[in-house]
Amino acid sequence: MLYEKLKPAIDKILAFHIKNAPGVIMGVYMVDYAYELMDSLYPDRDSYTLNALSETRVCLIDSIQVMTGCTVGNKYLRLDALDIGRYALILYNRDTGSGYRVYMDINKIDKDKYPQLYAFFNKSRDYKSASRKKLSEETISEFYRAERSVLSYQKVKVNLSAKDDIVAAAICVSCGESFLVSSDTLVDKPMCSYCGRLALGRFVPFTVTEQ
Secondary structure (H helix, E strand, O other): OOHHHHHHHHHHHHHHHOOOOHHHHHHHHHHHHHHHHHHHHOOOHHHOOEEEEEOOOOOHHHHHHHHHOOOOOOOOEEOOOOOOOOOEEEEEEOOOOEEEEEEEOHHHOOOOOOHHHHHHHHOOOOOOOOOHHHHHHHHHHHHHHHHHHHEEEEEEEOOOOOOOOOOOEEEOOOOOOEEEOOOOOOOOOOOOHHHHHHHOOOOOOOOOOOO
8 A cells, every 4th residue: 555655745734735635645656656767767856847737626636735845836847738628737847748638537446435535526425424524534535445457557748838928017007017918908097807896886806904
């Protein structure tokens, strides 16, 4: 079993993630598997620049960030390339694009042997039968029994530029703050998207209540 090997990483990521989420623990196994596959291409992990791509924006990204150092902030972790909600990740060489995709393979999950794990990915958990906490505990227990047997992988070539283009900045004529310019920003009277939405009476994610 891999549990003893991965327990330090699991504990570290659960502390980072705050709650005991099944997806985080699965993510630890997925990242570890992808790293092992990358080692078959590049035995020296210091010989290349690692990048990561996540196909979901939920728990998996925390496992990636803590275990690899590829984060949203340093832009070594991409979330926007394939935002379709599949529970999958890719680790790859930033310069060559060569890497491996590891994903949760629902076709490998025996729904009789691992009913809660299957329901977790089939979005069919019965919250009337037990609490969310209890169902999560059962899901985690089943995954610990299954481990890598429910994971699959593919060798891939990532078709993304190594670095994003540098985006120009402007000063918003309304709020006076610096913001990144988009293609539809007016050059003569630049306005950030927040102020632009306010001006048009559109939804904004927050409103200032005190200055």
